[in-house]
Amino acid sequence: MPVAPDRWDTITAEPHAAMADNETHHGGGVLDPQRALGFLAEASAVLARSLDYERTLSEVAQLSVPEFADWCGVDVVQPDGSLRQITSGHPDPRIEDFLMELRRRYRQEKGTSEGAMHVIATGESELMTDVRNAPRIEIPSAESGLYETLSARSYMIVPMVARGRTIGALTFLSTREGRNYTPVDLDFAHHLARRFALAADNSRLYQEAEEARERLTFLARASELLAQTLELERTLEQVAYLTVPRLADWCAIELVGEDGSVYNAATAHTDPEKVKFAEEIRKRYPADPSSPTGVPNVIRTGKSEFYSEIPDEMLVQAIDDPEQLRLMREIGLSSILIVPLTARARTLGALTLVHAESGRSYNEEDLRFAEDLARRAAIAVDNARLYTQEHHAVVTLQQSLLPRQLPDIPGIEFAARYLPATSEVDVGGDWYDAIALGDGSVGLVIGDVAGHGLEAAAVMGQFRNALRAYALEGGGPGAAVERLNRLTRTFEQNDMATLVYGEFDAGTSSMRFVRAGHPPPLVRSPDGRVTAVNGQGSLPVGVSPNARYEASLLDLSPDTTLLLYTDGLVERRGEALEDGIARLERILADAPDSLEELCDHVIEQSAPDPERADDIAVLALRPVEVDAASFHTSLRAEPSELSRLRRMLMRWLRATQATAQQIYDITIAAGEASANAIEHAYGARPARFEVEGTLEGDTVTVWVRDSGSWRAPRGRHRGRGLKLIDALMEDVRIERRKEGTEVMMRRRIGSEG
């Protein structure tokens, strides 16, 4: 059927002008003025109620039918420039489909030269008074029946203008006998379109505001999540789950690992089965890092990728493997956003939002939003990594400030532990110290600087060194802590610390101590009874320059155990400190005798969770009577253990009648045999060696046993160890056995040497 333009009345001018120029079948409009007003009022009322954009558009389409038209179409310009169509719908679905198909062909054929596209492009309306026998485009004969049934008579297309912007077009179609639109109707349609446009625009703005608010709320929530926890992967998972299903059907976050490889840090979908499914696909078809598109590309370039639609051809093109293609089709991707996680100019990963089964599609606004979210997530990732580094720095500093070796003082056993908090930010200012004072007594410190992180660790270093210095000045614990307290006034911040400082005198087997705002020391007597010793409690150091620190006296007879600790050992959330201390008392009562094992026991029992919210420092001391008759120890086969062995040996030998030279010579001999055990006897696996000693009469015998084989000394200047042992001891025997080597050395001690 050929197009016959001469049979058409076409108005593409202003409605009033059009009215003047045009001949119509009716002098007035299809509505009488009274009804028109009533209709308009009704329409306005309906539209005013609706703030939902989609619903508003639908109402617009519905309202005019059948009063003013038999079919109404609303075409709205989308943010991406495409047209969105909403119609009143035709009672006959076949006709509706046919109409939509006609419109599609019409658009294809005419472009913006006429029709809704033209109206929107130019802001000018179109009026077709009578199209009964002459459709604007060719109708194939196969469809002529449908066209007959549709029986289009007349139509109008008017622009929807709101706030100076053409937001779309309204098409009114009349199929009713005798209802042919006139310029008066066009005028009314214009009026109607303005109202509709304003209502639609209002609801759009409202919706945008609402969405913006929702997004802000979302971002606020996401930011909160990202800020509050530094457990990176869990946070990212939470953020990913925050996006589904509202913003995405799927959300995935990939990060670049330390080795540069990309790994999935989080995947979210409302259905956990689908998450598993995605993981399965990921495992079977790992992303190609050199892929020109997708996550690898976004991470490589730092630029977002945005696919508003994913036509099947795109999948076919992107995926070679038929099985993978099948699986991807099963997911049913409809739209994808991939945005980079960028912080401090580095791309740390990518955030992927996917619409799948919901059939939604992303637009530019969504892209901006996703980029905003990704920026925040990136900062969190970056922070978490920095914190990890800081955690490492703090722990390193902390441990460099703690004594590497406790002093060797005859008659006193020591053991100490320091465990940093596991959470990066919580590592802080706990410390312990043991200072050999000039007069033969020993200063003991356990302290806790207020605050956490690098700064607290640094402040701890100041406190520790200052207290060491004041302790060595003499004057007793009260004077030392008072000086420390006065010194804090010169510290830059209001640095504060709780501590216990005591000076133990082996001569009197007692300790004078100051307790400054710190949990009380615990004492376990040889019969196993445990008591908390509060003494004279004082203010924490650094609180008041006038604070007084008075020492209390505590008797520590041999085999009594003193335990100093920081609150990380006793504090539990929602529990009174007193209850924590009472618990520690019970734990200490049951702890093993060996001081090292005792320390391990109280930590394991008091803080079994490997995740520590706070630092823990423990210092244990026990006055002992050295048994001159025998000596025994087992040590790790490492060079650093030699100095420990010397201290223990010397302590034992001092309890015998040996002279200083004899003590030195025996220690050298035993040290040589031990050095040989360390140097020669072992492979890569960790090993130990044993040193045993006895005093029988005036004869000291020392055995050094290892589980390796004694190798012949190699190289120049070697072999002097054996020579030394031979020269310094009177009787030396080396026994090489299958299970190891034993060196026995013996000499007399006493005034004769």
Place this chain on the structure above:
Amino acid sequence: MAGMATAIVERRDGVPVVRLAGEVDMSNAPRLELDISDVAPNDAPGLVLDLSETEYLDSAGIRMLFELAERLSGRRQTLVLVVPAGSLIRHSLEVTEVDQAVAMHDTLGDAIEAIRTG
């Protein structure tokens, strides 16, 4: 323990002097040997190693003394030790014949003098 031994370097009458305080064993001897051998400039006649404050010196330390002496003599420089009378380490230096290879003096003054008069 890093602070097990400290080497303090000074110059007395143009002679480099290293005062070695603390304990020397296999855990720190190799490092100390390198540090000490760097102390004597090429134009110095030798080096005094003062062991007055050395509390412990086992065979690893003794080996260090021999190797130091060799290294210096390769540069035509002399190593002289200060080991006070009554020092606990003296006995083990004697039984390993360190005194046969390296001159040992009771005082720092004697040691410096020995180097200056070469």
